[in-house]
Amino acid sequence: ATGSAAAEPIDESDQAYITPVTIGTPPQTLELDVDTGSSDLWVFSSHTPPSQIHGQQIYSPNKSSTAKLLEGHTWSITYGDGSASRGNVYIDNFTVGGLTAEKQAVQCAQQVSASFTRETHVDGLIGLGFSTLNTVSPKSQLTFFDNVKSGLDSPVFTADLKHGAAGTYDFGFVDKAKYSGEITYVPVNPDPGYWAFNSSGYAIGSGKFSASAITGIADTGTSLLYLPTAIVTAYYRQVEGATNSRTYGGYVFPCSSSLPSFTFGVADARITIPSAYINYAPITPGSSTCFGGLQSSSGVGINIFGDVALKAAFVVFNGGSPPTIGWAQK
Numbered sequence: 549a550t551g552s553a554a555a556e557p558i559d560e561s562d563q564a565y566i567t568p569v570t571i572g573t574p575p576q577t578l579e580l581d582v583d584t585g586s587s588d589l590w591v592f593s594s595h596t597p598p599s600q601i602h603g604q605q606i607y608s609p610n611k612s613s614t615a616k617l618l619e620g621h622t623w624s625i626t627y628g629d630g631s632a633s634r635g636n637v638y639i640d641n642f643t644v645g646g647l648t649a650e651k652q653a654v655q656c657a658q659q660v661s662a663s664f665t666r667e668t669h670v671d672g673l674i675g676l677g678f679s680t681l682n683t684v685s686p687k688s689q690l691t692f693f694d695n696v697k698s699g700l701d702s703p704v705f706t707a708d709l710k711h712g713a714a715g716t717y718d719f720g721f722v723d724k725a726k727y728s729g730e731i732t733y734v735p736v737n738p739d740p741g742y743w744a745f746n747s748s749g750y751a752i753g754s755g756k757f758s759a760s761a762i763t764g765i766a767d768t769g770t771s772l773l774y775l776p777t778a779i780v781t782a783y784y785r786q787v788e789g790a791t792n793s794r795t796y797g798g799y800v801f802p803c804s805s806s807l808p809s810f811t812f813g814v815a816d817a818r819i820t821i822p823s824a825y826i827n828y829a830p831i832t833p834g835s836s837t838c839f840g841g842l843q844s845s846s847g848v849g850i851n852i853f854g855d856v857a858l859k860a861a862f863v864v865f866n867g868g869s870p871p872t873i874g875w876a877q878k
């Protein structure tokens with residue numbers, strides 16, 4: 549089996565991407581944020597206090613003839629940006645891009661933080677990290693990918709995210725039409741539960757490539773690219789008027805500044821992020837000060853190749869044994 553689903557940016561800065569899914573019988577449609585950096589599949593639901601719902605679509609298990617409460621199980625997650633949610637768990641049919649997991653654990657929110665309430669377009673998250681990170685207790689649950697993997701033509705899913713346009717998540721196959729050149733695969737360390745891999749170094753603009761092993765995670769659920777401070781300061785040294793703002797929590801610069809591109813290595817392959825992707829967004833709508841799409845990882849604790857990096861490439865998340873991750877230009 550194979551599947552293919554759209555990944556639509558929720559705003560003009562590609563802060564997050566949403567993918568349509570259907571849950572239950574008859575099918576209820578929600579739009580979820582595919583997140584390879586976490587492993588809980590949770591949704592706004594009929595159990596979410598109305599005061600915490602601000603336009604989101606909800607899943608009502610009591611309207612699904614195939615929903616079954618997972619008795620005595622709860623979940624609670626706090627994300628690295630401080631966002632959080634918790635609730636109970638139902639087992640139901642879950643379909644993404646024409647691919648159905650019959651008995652998917654659908655975690656229903658009974659509480660969401662203000663950051664989720666504020667994001668009216670996001671009805672929940674599909675965690676596609678490793679199932680070891682799932683927070684359901686007392687028995688942790690499998691991700692959608694782990695549930696459908698054995699039935700896929702190939703145990704993979706791919707991300708083709710785009711800047712200001714709809715991209716795709718494919719399941720079970722690698723679409724040759726979506727990339728150019730060759731895909732370079734490198735090992736993944738699944739122990740932390742993320743798609744952790746080593747980048748081989750970086751270059752700023754047309755500068756020379758600096759070889760250095762950078763361990764990071766490929767995270768579709770994070771907007772920006774977070775790298776070691778030394779790399780980030782070297783980058784913004786080349787940007788007129790760039791400052792590291794305590795007020796805005798990172799590097800900002802005049803929106804009119806010209807920015808160098810940023811290249812990162814994957815083994816002997818090179819992925820170049822166009823400068824436009826690093827001019828992330830005005831600090832507030834209409835401001836002439838812009839926030840950088842490349843920021844220091846020192847406050848985050850881990851290097852994250854988020855959407856700013858991912859949308860410059862075609863990425864293969866290979867769930868075989870051993871797991872690997874593939875990167876190609878496009």
Ligand SMILES: C[C@H](Cc1ccc(C(C)(C)C)cc1)[C@H](NN)c1nnnn1Cc1ccc2c(c1)OCO2
Nearest residue numbers: 585586627628629631663664667670767769770848
């Ligand atoms: C933050 C997302 C999880 C999320 C996604 C979307 C949303 C909104 C819908 C409200 C837009 C909130 C939260 C990330 N996913 N793997 C994550 N979950 N746990 N760690 N990370 C990565 C990290 C960690 C720390 C950081 C960070 C990033 O950005 C700033 O500081």
